[in-house]
Amino acid sequence: MISSNTLQNNTYLYTKLAAFYANCGRLGEARVIFDRIVLKNVFLWNSMIRGYACNGQCMKSLVLYREMMSFGQKPDNFTYPFVLKACGDLGVVEIGRRVHCEVVVCGFETDVYVGNCLLAMYSKFGEMDMVKMVFDRMPDRDLTSWNTMISGYVRNGEPKEAFLVFQMMGRTGLVADCATLLGLLSACVYMSSLKLGKAIHAYVVRNDLARVNGFLINSLIELYCSCNSMVAARQCFKEVTWKDTVSWNSLVSGYSKNADALESLRLFCQMVLEGVNLDQVTLVSVLGACYKITALQFSMSVHSYIIKQGFRAHSMVGTALIDSYSKCGDLACSRRVFYEMAEKTLVSWSAMVSGYGLHGMGREALSIFHDMMGIGITPDEGVFTSVLTACSHAGLVNEGKEIFHSMEKKYNVQPRLAHFSCLIDLLGRAGYLDEAYEFIKAMEIKPTCDMWASLLSASRLHKNVELAELSAQRVFEMNPKGVGSYVCLSNLYASENRWDDVEKVRALVRRKGLQKPPGFSFTELDKVVHRFLVGDKSHEQKDAIYDKLNELSQRLKEVGHKPDTSSVFYDVEEEVKEKMLWDHSERLAIAFALINTGPGAVIRITKNLRICADCHTVSKLISKLMCREIVMRDIRRFHHFKDGLCSCGDYW
DNA sequence: GCTCTGCGCC
Numbered sequence: 233m234i235s236s237n238t239l240q241n242n243t244y245l246y247t248k249l250a251a252f253y254a255n256c257g258r259l260g261e262a263r264v265i266f267d268r269i270v271l272k273n274v275f276l277w278n279s280m281i282r283g284y285a286c287n288g289q290c291m292k293s294l295v296l297y298r299e300m301m302s303f304g305q306k307p308d309n310f311t312y313p314f315v316l317k318a319c320g321d322l323g324v325v326e327i328g329r330r331v332h333c334e335v336v337v338c339g340f341e342t343d344v345y346v347g348n349c350l351l352a353m354y355s356k357f358g359e360m361d362m363v364k365m366v367f368d369r370m371p372d373r374d375l376t377s378w379n380t381m382i383s384g385y386v387r388n389g390e391p392k393e394a395f396l397v398f399q400m401m402g403r404t405g406l407v408a409d410c411a412t413l414l415g416l417l418s419a420c421v422y423m424s425s426l427k428l429g430k431a432i433h434a435y436v437v438r439n440d441l442a443r444v445n446g447f448l449i450n451s452l453i454e455l456y457c458s459c460n461s462m463v464a465a466r467q468c469f470k471e472v473t474w475k476d477t478v479s480w481n482s483l484v485s486g487y488s489k490n491a492d493a494l495e496s497l498r499l500f501c502q503m504v505l506e507g508v509n510l511d512q513v514t515l516v517s518v519l520g521a522c523y524k525i526t527a528l529q530f531s532m533s534v535h536s537y538i539i540k541q542g543f544r545a546h547s548m549v550g551t552a553l554i555d556s557y558s559k560c561g562d563l564a565c566s567r568r569v570f571y572e573m574a575e576k577t578l579v580s581w582s583a584m585v586s587g588y589g590l591h592g593m594g595r596e597a598l599s600i601f602h603d604m605m606g607i608g609i610t611p612d613e614g615v616f617t618s619v620l621t622a623c624s625h626a627g628l629v630n631e632g633k634e635i636f637h638s639m640e641k642k643y644n645v646q647p648r649l650a651h652f653s654c655l656i657d658l659l660g661r662a663g664y665l666d667e668a669y670e671f672i673k674a675m676e677i678k679p680t681c682d683m684w685a686s687l688l689s690a691s692r693l694h695k696n697v698e699l700a701e702l703s704a705q706r707v708f709e710m711n712p713k714g715v716g717s718y719v720c721l722s723n724l725y726a727s728e729n730r731w732d733d734v735e736k737v738r739a740l741v742r743r744k745g746l747q748k749p750p751g752f753s754f755t756e757l758d759k760v761v762h763r764f765l766v767g768d769k770s771h772e773q774k775d776a777i778y779d780k781l782n783e784l785s786q787r788l789k790e791v792g793h794k795p796d797t798s799s800v801f802y803d804v805e806e807e808v809k810e811k812m813l814w815d816h817s818e819r820l821a822i823a824f825a826l827i828n829t830g831p832g833a834v835i836r837i838t839k840n841l842r843i844c845a846d847c848h849t850v851s852k853l854i855s856k857l858m859c860r861e862i863v864m865r866d867i868r869r870f871h872h873f874k875d876g877l878c879s880c881g882d883y884w
Numbered sequence: 885g886c887t888c889t890g891c892g893c894c
Contacts, residue, residue, distance in 0.1 A: 251885085275885075282886075313886045348887045379888045414889050421890095450890045457891095481891040516892045551893040582894030614894040 243269055247276045254283025259292075274308050282314040290318035294327065309340050313349040320353035328353050344372045348380050355384030375406050382415035391419035395428075408435075410445035417451040426459040442472065450478045457486030481513045488521035494761060496521030497530055504537070512546045519552040523559035526838035526865055529759045531556045532565075547573065551580045558587030561836050561863040561870055578604075582615040585622060591870045592880045594626025611643050613650070620654035624661060625869050627883050632658045649680060656683050660690025661883075665699055681710035685717055692724040700724050715746040753817040753839040755825050764820040773824060780823040781814055788853055796846040813846050818864065822851065826858060838865045848884075852876050 246269050253262035266272070266280050277300045284293035297315045300307065307315075312335055319328035332350060340346045347370045354362040363384050370377060378401040385394040398408070398416060408416075413432055420429035433452055436442055442449045449472045456465035469475070469483055480503055487495040500518040503510050515538060522531040535553060543549050550573045557565040566587045573580060581604040588597035601619045605611065616639055623632030636655050639645045652675055659668035668687055672679050684706040691700035700721055707717040718741045725733040741748075751766040764771065771777060797809035813819075818839050825835040843851075843866045855862050856876035864871045872879035 255885095278885075310886055317887080345887050352888065374887095376888050381888095383888060409888095411888050418890080445889085447890055454890065476890095478891050483891090485891060511891090513892050520892080548893050553893095555893060577893085579894050584894090586894060612894085618894055 243271050247273065247279075250276060251279035254279045257283070257287045259283050259287060259289060272303070272305065274305060274311070277305055278308070278310045278314070281311060281318075285314040285318040285321070290322045293318040294322070294324075297331075307334075307338065309343045309346060312338075312340055312343075312346045316346070316349040316353045320349075320356035323356065325357050325359075328357060341369075342371050344370070344374055344377065347372075348374075348376045351377065351380040351384060355380065355387055358388055360384065360388050360390070375409055375412070378404075378406060379409075379411040379415055382412060383418065386415060386418045386422055389422070391422040394419040410441055410448055413441070414445075414447055414451050417448075417455055421451075421455050421458045424459050426455075426461065429455040429459065446472075446474050446476065449474070450476070450482055453479060453482045453486070457482060457489065460490055462486060462490050462492065475508075477509050477511050477514065480508055480510070481517055484514060485517040485520065488517060488524060491524075493521040493524040493527075497527065500534075512543055512549050515543055515546075515549050516552040519549075519556040523556045525754050525756075525761050526560050526836060527756055527759075527761055528557075528560035528562055528836060529756055531560050533759070535565075535569075545574060547575045547577050547580060551577065551583050554580060554583040554587060558583070558590055559865070561865055563587055563591050563593075578609055578612060578615060581609065582618045585615060586618040589618060589622025589625050589869075591872070592625050592883075594622050594628045594631075597622035597626075598628070598631060611645060613645055613648060616645060616647075617650045617654060620651055620658065624654055624658040625880075625884075627658075627662045629658060629662045629664065649677065652677065653680070653683055653686060657686045657690070660687050661693065663690075663694050665690060665694055665696050669699060679706070681707055681714070684710070685714070685720075688717055688720055692720050695724065695728070697724060697728065712744065713746060715741065715748050718746065719748055749840070751817045751839060751841045753821040753837050755821040755835070755837050757825070757828055762821070762824060764817045764824065766817045767815040768817065768820055771820075771824070773827065776827055777820055777823045780827055781819060784819075784823065784850075784854060784857075785814055787857060788850065791853065791857070793849065793853055796849060813844070813850075816844065816847050818843065818847050819850065822854060822862065826854075826860070832859070835860055835862045836864075837862065840867060842866045842868060843871065843884075848878065848882075852878055 246265055250262045250265040250269065253259070253265065262280060262283055266276065269276060277296070281293050281296050281300070284290065284296060293314060297307070297311070300311075312331070315331055316328070319331055335341055335346055335350070347366065350366045351363050354366065363381065367373070367377065367381060378397065381397045382394045385391065385397060394415060398412070413436065417429065417432055420432065436448055436452070449468055452468045453465050456462070456468060465483060465486055469479060472479070480499065484496045484499050487493065487499065496518060500514070503514065515534060518534055519531060522534065531553070538544055538549055538553070550569055553569045554566045557563070557569065566584065570576070570580065570584045581600070585597045585601050588594070588600065597619060601615070604615070616635070619635060620632055623629070623635070632655065636647065636651060639647050639651065656668050656671060659671060665687070668690065672683060672687065684703045688700055688703035688707060691703060704717055704721045707714065711717070718737050722734050722737040725731075725737065753764050754761050756762070762771070768774070795810045795813055797806060797813065818837050821837045822835060825837070829835065843864065848871065851862050851864060851871070851873045853876060854860070855873035862873040864873065869880070869884065871884070
């Protein structure tokens with residue numbers, strides 16, 4: 233800090249200095265100087281308000297604006313852009329409207345800068361009607377006005393409208409600039425439109441715009457990720473010399489979303505090794521990739537990195553850790569992070585509720601949900617989804633129903649698709665099939681394919697052929713390519729020994745050219761993730777693995793295990809069926825883990841499908857026989873096998 | 885002296 237004596241009497245220089253600090257984001261220094269200046273001019277006030285608004289301290293920006301007014305200083309046309317920005321970023325609708333009134337009173341409504349900021353503010357509020365009104369009333373519009381309209385429509389989920397605005401803009405003779413293209417690219421991302429996106433990419437290349445605006449390349453990377461074109465995304469990434477944290481982050485999250493979490497992890501390592509500046513988004517993204525493949529050890533490394541690099545205080549990072557740990561099977565770690573978290577957001581609580589739910593601990597999920605309500609946090613849709621899912625996993629029918637019905641009445645949260653789905657799942661799985669069916673029929677919204685699929689799966693579980701056929705019919709109509717439902721119906725027929733019907737479904741599947749996705753399982757050893765397909769013979773330890781499986785099969789027979797072959801949907805000899813169960817991917821993974829880890833080590837497996845009934849029994853027996861805890865995540869939830877029992881209490 | 889702009893947790 234510069235000594236005050238030298239500049240004491242020079243308000244002009246002081247003002248310049250304060251503005252400089254504010255511009256650099258050094259608000260602390262700027263404020264000290266600001267406070268010392270007695271004769272504050274409008275430029276100084278504006279600089280401070282701007283500094284706060286542009287550096288994530290919007291509330292201070294608004295407070296200062298009020299101080300300015302009460303100080304008798306009249307705001308000018310430079311003041312309002314930042315005040316409006318602060319209102320928009322904070323989402324303070326009432327204050328925003330009042331500031332709008334003040335703008336009108338001061339006569340700045342016709343200023344094109346102020347007008348553009350009004351557009352931006354109302355679009356952040358989600359009030360596109362107001363945006364349109366302001367836009368229509370603007371005496372002058374510049375390119376930014378149009379760009380703000382375009383990005384506003386995309387922000388509010390109307391990408392098609394954004395393109396219409398773009399067409400109208402073209403008719404006025406204005407030519408797109410980088411900001412226009414960024415808006416349009418976001419629209420393409422929203423619609424997953426590879427075709428439009430590529431056209432914009434071509435335009436960018438023709439005009440060599442990526443060099444002008446670095447954001448463009450990041451948007452292109454994101455576009456390709458959202459269209460499942462990871463090769464193109466990688467190409468964009470490779471071709472630019474100018475890369476920032478966001479470029480890397482986009483790719484890390486892109487691979488994770490496109491089922492290549494391993495590549496996300498690899499990229500993260502590369503970032504660390506190359507010393508790329510990484511931020512909280514990187515960490516949230518990589519943790520998201522970790523749980524996709526249940527990479528618990530990797531999550532732990534990321535956690536220690538978070539602590540060392542001082543990212544602990546970020547609530548979003550903390551929440552991602554809670555989520556990642558519970559989805560990787562380590563609820564104890566989730567809880568520790570949760571309880572140590574200084575600032576728990578609504579989402580942090582939701583993640584913890586989900587975590588308990590995922591592990592079948594419905595009572596704990598409910599209890600923490602009520603704790604959250606107890607301290608006055610207002611629930612949102614998301615936390616209701618979490619708590620209803622938890623009830624469903626644990627079979628807490630009455631509790632779930634009660635919460636569902638209280639959503640709107642008590643908490644003013646309107647139930648949406650996800651909540652209806654949860655309730656159907658809850659009822660169906662608990663065996664209240666008729667009630668679930670009646671519920672679907674009585675809903676004010678149109679049932680989705682997932683809801684019918686959920687009822688189908690419940691009907692299979694409780695062996696209700698009639699309802700299964702009815703739901704399957706709906707699913708086949710709505711999603712003719714989803715092979716899972718055919719398999720489900722066929723499995724039900726097989727368990728009832730209705731082999732003619734099994735064959736009919738199988739013929740249908742063949743005629744449509746559908747393939748059953750192969751089952752596979754992951755397990756992590758020394759931070760390396762190993763993947764096993766059903767019947768896999770490609771692993772380097774395959775001989776040892778199959779020897780181990782034979783040995784286990786033998787020992788299980790000795791203790792009287794009779795294989796449950798109901799999930800084998802081929803009409804073959806019982807003995808063949810039993811053999812077919814023994815190369816299910818989770819057993820290969822268990823055998824591999826048994827061979828490669830020491831006595832007592834917890835075995836963690838993830839599989840891409842639901843666990844079959846016999847694998848469930850076998851895992852329980854192995855846990856007892858080998859004195860090993862086995863934590864298995866299937867496509868829906870966790871099973872903790874220990875001492876011959878499973879945490880799900882065989883309810884799944 | 886100002887506005888529009890990318891990646892992310894339930």
